Amino acid sequence: MDVELILKVYPYFLKAAVITVELSVLTTILGLICGALGTTARLSRFAIVRFLGAAYVSLFRGTPALIQLFLLYFGGPQIGIQLDAFSAGVIGLGLNIGAYMTETMRGAIISVDEGQGEAARTLGLSRAQSFRKVVLPQAMRLMIRPLGVNINAQIKGTALVSAISVVELTYTAQRYIGSTYKPFEMFFLAGILYLAIITITGKGVAYLDRRARLQ
Amino acid sequence: MGLDFSVIPPFYGTLALGVLWTIAITAASAVLSFFGGILLAVVALYGPLLVRLPFRFVAWLFMGTPLLLQLFLIYFGLAQIGVDLPAFVAGVIGLGFHYAVYNSELIQTAMVAVDKGQMEAARTLGLSRRQALMRVVVPQAVRDVLPPIGNNMIALLKDSALVSVIGVSELTLSAQLAIGRTYRPFEFYAAAAVLYYVINLGMEAVLRGFEKRNRLSR
Numbered sequence: 001m002d003v004e005l006i007l008k009v010y011p012y013f014l015k016a017a018v019i020t021v022e023l024s025v026l027t028t029i030l031g032l033i034c035g036a037l038g039t040t041a042r043l044s045r046f047a048i049v050r051f052l053g054a055a056y057v058s059l060f061r062g063t064p065a066l067i068q069l070f071l072l073y074f075g076g077p078q079i080g081i082q083l084d085a086f087s088a089g090v091i092g093l094g095l096n097i098g099a100y101m102t103e104t105m106r107g108a109i110i111s112v113d114e115g116q117g118e119a120a121r122t123l124g125l126s127r128a129q130s131f132r133k134v135v136l137p138q139a140m141r142l143m144i145r146p147l148g149v150n151i152n153a154q155i156k157g158t159a160l161v162s163a164i165s166v167v168e169l170t171y172t173a174q175r176y177i178g179s180t181y182k183p184f185e186m187f188f189l190a191g192i193l194y195l196a197i198i199t200i201t202g203k204g205v206a207y208l209d210r211r212a213r214l215q
Numbered sequence: 216m217g218l219d220f221s222v223i224p225p226f227y228g229t230l231a232l233g234v235l236w237t238i239a240i241t242a243a244s245a246v247l248s249f250f251g252g253i254l255l256a257v258v259a260l261y262g263p264l265l266v267r268l269p270f271r272f273v274a275w276l277f278m279g280t281p282l283l284l285q286l287f288l289i290y291f292g293l294a295q296i297g298v299d300l301p302a303f304v305a306g307v308i309g310l311g312f313h314y315a316v317y318n319s320e321l322i323q324t325a326m327v328a329v330d331k332g333q334m335e336a337a338r339t340l341g342l343s344r345r346q347a348l349m350r351v352v353v354p355q356a357v358r359d360v361l362p363p364i365g366n367n368m369i370a371l372l373k374d375s376a377l378v379s380v381i382g383v384s385e386l387t388l389s390a391q392l393a394i395g396r397t398y399r400p401f402e403f404y405a406a407a408a409v410l411y412y413v414i415n416l417g418m419e420a421v422l423r424g425f426e427k428r429n430r431l432s433r
Contacts, residue, residue: 059412062411062412062415062416063373063408063411063412063415064373064374064375064376064377064387064411065373065376066376066377066379066387067376067387067390067404067407067408067411068408070387070400070404071400071401071404071405071408074394074400074401074404075400075401075402075404075405076401078217078218078399078400078401079218079401156279156280156281156282157281158281159281159282159283159284160281160283160377162283163283163380169284170281170283170284170287173284173287174287177287177291181291181295182295183287183288183291183292183295184288184292184295187280187284187285187287187288187292190280190284191276191279191280191284194279194280194281194284195275195276195279195280198279199279
């Protein structure tokens with residue numbers, strides 16, 4: 001292991017790790033929004049809206065995220081969508097993880113006992129009220145942990161935007177592998193940073209999960 | 216520049232070849248990840264401590280880093296230590312090993328959950344520890360986790376697109392070749408997406424068929 005080289009290049013990796021964190025945070029936020037919208041659509045009273053929700057989930061889960069990213073970034077300009085690489089990365093990955101989060105959120109909501117919604121309706125709450133005040137709070141507690149799994153996968157998924165030349169961790173590692181021919185050292189550096197980001201995020205999710213369970 | 220899907224037909228052959236390579240790399244990696252997963256699980260649970268600990272460490276490393284980064288490591292790392300592999304082989308090793316680690320986690324959980332009496336009964340009947348493990352415990356454990364292993368294989372199909380970056384001419388790279396000639400990214404990436412979607416549907420149908428047969432055989 002070439003320690004000298006590692007000490008020389010690690011500042012660039014730290015800078016790249018900041019970009020990876022930014023990508024992860026923005027993608028997670030967008031993913032949660034898409035997931036909430038997707039779930040609302042999939043549980044809608046209207047068949048056409050349910051179909052649209054199901055189509056979103058099926059298309060985005062049925063094709064590679066890399067292809068979705070390329071379609072948006074390289075194909076977008078042909079249909080009038082011109083995005084810089086970073087924005088295309090966030091939007092592409094956010095839409096993709098949103099489809100997975102839709103399934104997670106829907107799963108949590110339908111696993112709340114049916115009697116809860118029925119009881120709330122019997123007590124005079126409207127459909128919307130009983131969902132918002134009775135079913136959703138219980139579902140929220142159930143979805144924290146599986147959403148954490150989605151977020152973990154999505155942090156690693158940010159590596160894909162290296163293919164549209166966003167200078168994040170994997171892109172930086174790849175560039176230095178090319179210029180130094182030291183793949184193990186570069187993998188080690190980038191790997192430690194990914195593991196740090198994932199471990200910290202995992203601890204955060206576990207903390208939220210514990211707090212939600214205590215209530 | 217509007218859309219013009221008539222640019223696609225001249226490249227049917229290129230795309231068809233890409234589909235075949237995508238199926239080939241997915242199948243080869245899926246087989247590797249399945250048997251590799253069993254091997255990793257057995258070693259992680261029953262191997263000697265000196266083997267078990269490094270295995271755990273590597274598993275942790277591979278579950279916490281992106282597949283794309285691992286592919287670069289395998290492709291360029293093996294070349295550095297003098298093992299010059301064709302991109303296809305490096306891709307299969309990378310994809311196969313990555314998913315073997317995930318499969319191994321599933322199989323370990325299931326192996327721990329297999330009733331202890333199974334092992335004891337097999338030993339009583341005169342099977343060695345290894346025989347009892349491989350013929351009694353492992354098959355039951357694997358059967359229990361076939362559906363989630365199937366889900367991993369479907370995820371593997373989509374991740375096979377990543378090997379295009381190390382130069383395996385599967386579907387994604389085939390689409391890129393066609394784009395290089397026509398400058399029509401939207402049409403060809405859309406075509407690739409449709410083809411992936413169809414392969415995905417086919418694979419899901421096959422796996423559901425397996426699961427059904429597996430349920431009936433209990």
